[in-house]
Amino acid sequence: MTATLRHLQIFSEVAQCGKMSLAAERLFLSQSTVSQAISELEGYYNVLLFERLSKRLHLTPKGEELLIYARRILTLTEDMDSYFKHSAKRADLRIGASVTTGTYIMYTLAKQFRNIMPQIDMRVCVFSSPQIKAKVLSNELDIALTAGSITNPDLIVRPVISDELVFVCGREHPFFGRSQVTLSDLADQEYVLRESTSATRKIFDSFIEKHNIPIRISWVCNNTEAVKLAVEGNCGITLISRSLIKKECADQRLHPFSIEGQSFQRPLSLIYHKDKYLGPAAEEFIRLCSQFKEMEDL
Numbered sequence: 001m002t003a004t005l006r007h008l009q010i011f012s013e014v015a016q017c018g019k020m021s022l023a024a025e026r027l028f029l030s031q032s033t034v035s036q037a038i039s040e041l042e043g044y045y046n047v048l049l050f051e052r053l054s055k056r057l058h059l060t061p062k063g064e065e066l067l068i069y070a071r072r073i074l075t076l077t078e079d080m081d082s083y084f085k086h087s088a089k090r091a092d093l094r095i096g097a098s099v100t101t102g103t104y105i106m107y108t109l110a111k112q113f114r115n116i117m118p119q120i121d122m123r124v125c126v127f128s129s130p131q132i133k134a135k136v137l138s139n140e141l142d143i144a145l146t147a148g149s150i151t152n153p154d155l156i157v158r159p160v161i162s163d164e165l166v167f168v169c170g171r172e173h174p175f176f177g178r179s180q181v182t183l184s185d186l187a188d189q190e191y192v193l194r195e196s197t198s199a200t201r202k203i204f205d206s207f208i209e210k211h212n213i214p215i216r217i218s219w220v221c222n223n224t225e226a227v228k229l230a231v232e233g234n235c236g237i238t239l240i241s242r243s244l245i246k247k248e249c250a251d252q253r254l255h256p257f258s259i260e261g262q263s264f265q266r267p268l269s270l271i272y273h274k275d276k277y278l279g280p281a282a283e284e285f286i287r288l289c290s291q292f293k294e295m296e297d298l
Contacts, residue, residue, distance in 0.1 A: 003044055005077060008070040010037040011049065015067050018056040041066075068154070072275050075139045079277050092121040093281040096135055096144030098199065099224055100163065101268055102126030104243045105292070106145065112288050120281045129199050136271055143272040143282050145289060147241075148199025156274050159267035160289040164242045165203065166256040166264070168249075172234040176255045183211055183259060190218040190236035192227050203266060204239045228254065239264065 013023040014034065024031040042049050049063035059067060097106040106124055113122060125141065129148040135141045137154060150157050169175045175185075194201040208215060218236045221227045224244055231238050232253050248254040270289055272278065278286070 003041060005074070007037050007041050008074055010034055011041055012067065012070050012074060014038060014050070014057060015059055015063065018058070020057065071137070072154070075273060076275055078139055083277070083279075092123065093285065094140070094142045095122065095124050095285065096132040096141040096146070097124055097126045098129045098132055098144075098146040098148070099126065100147045100200070100241045100244065101145045103224055104241075105161070105268070109145070109285070109288055109292065113285055116288075117281055117284055122281075128197060130197055133271070136273060139273065139276075142276065143270060143278070143285065145268060145270055146199075147266060147268050148202065150269060150271050154274055155271050158270045158286070160270050160286075161268040161292050163266050163268050164264065165200065165239050165266065166242050166245075167237055167239055167259060168231060168245055168254045168256050169237045170232045170234045170254060171252065173237065173255075175237065175257055178257050180258045180260055183213065183262075186213050186215070186259070188214055188216060190216045192219040192221065192230040192236040192238045193217055194224075194227060195220060195222045199266070200239060200241070203264060207239075207262075207264070 010023065010027065010029070010033075013027055014020055017023045017026065020034045020038070021031050024034045027034070038049060045062075045066070047062040047066075048060050049066060050057040051060055052058075095106075095110075102124065103126075106126075110122060110124055113120070125135075127135065129146050129150070132141070132144045132146045133150055133152065133155070136144050137152065145160075147163060167181075175181055191204075193204060196202075196205075216236075219227075219230045221230065224240070227238055227240065228245065228248060230236065232248070242256065245254050245256065249256055270286060272282070
């Protein structure tokens with residue numbers, strides 16, 4: 001016996017599900033077939049791949065090592081099949097975007113891309129940064145533009161755009177009209193924030209902790225539009241990407257202000273799997289992202 005793609009597909013699904021019965025259901029196989037495939041893999045490599053704890057299967061250290069290889073092999077196989085099966089048909093490009101990039105920046109990039117490569121079927125999906133990372137690793141997305149710190153040995157991370165974050169308030173807030181406030185001014189203010197996994201929220205939390213600023217959190221929202229509406233309604237102030245509030249600031253519904261002696265810059269990065277084949281469409285998208293800072297409408 002040798003390890004086959006079938007063995008690796010079953011193993012990868014069991015690792016993701018944590019249960020052989022659920023993996024069998026997803027793969028349209030019998031549970032005995034799934035169990036046999038795992039046993040054959042363990043026998044072939046003479047290792048234990050799973051341990052059963054609290055009615056779930058958990059990868060052993062050797063299982064985690066095999067999963068890295070299995071996913072790499074399965075991703076390359078899927079890429080190969082997709083390329084040769086569809087090379088004569090219309091090509092596609094699956095792009096992921098985090099909330100910040102998907103709300104404003106991706107629209108401009110997609111418009112530019114379609115003008116240059118109209119023959120490509122470009123599909124954009126907006127998710128949170130952790131979801132984007134998972135979907136790139138599982139080959140559900142070809143490439144993604146995201147904010148926040150992404151670290152994974154299987155991912156290539158290329159910073160391409162500098163994003164400026166600013167504090168903003170609504171018209172009824174005492175800070176409205178002020179160009180700058182001090183660190184002490186921020187103490188005991190009410191804040192409207194994104195959820196704890198948000199890249200912007202992590203920057204805010206780090207800043208507040210570093211300067212030991214006491215705050216009151218009035219709202220926690222899982223999307224940018226909800227944050228902006230809450231700030232407009234004078235529910236608190238927030239830290240947000242300047243690119244997301246241009247219209248509201250022009251209409252004087254929101255007002256940006258700086259913090260004395262502080263600035264907030266973060267990179268927006270392209271991420272893709274290190275084993276991913278990047279065709280002409282992906283390379284063109286990378287080029288557009290790298291030149292985005294030169295566009296007038298940024």
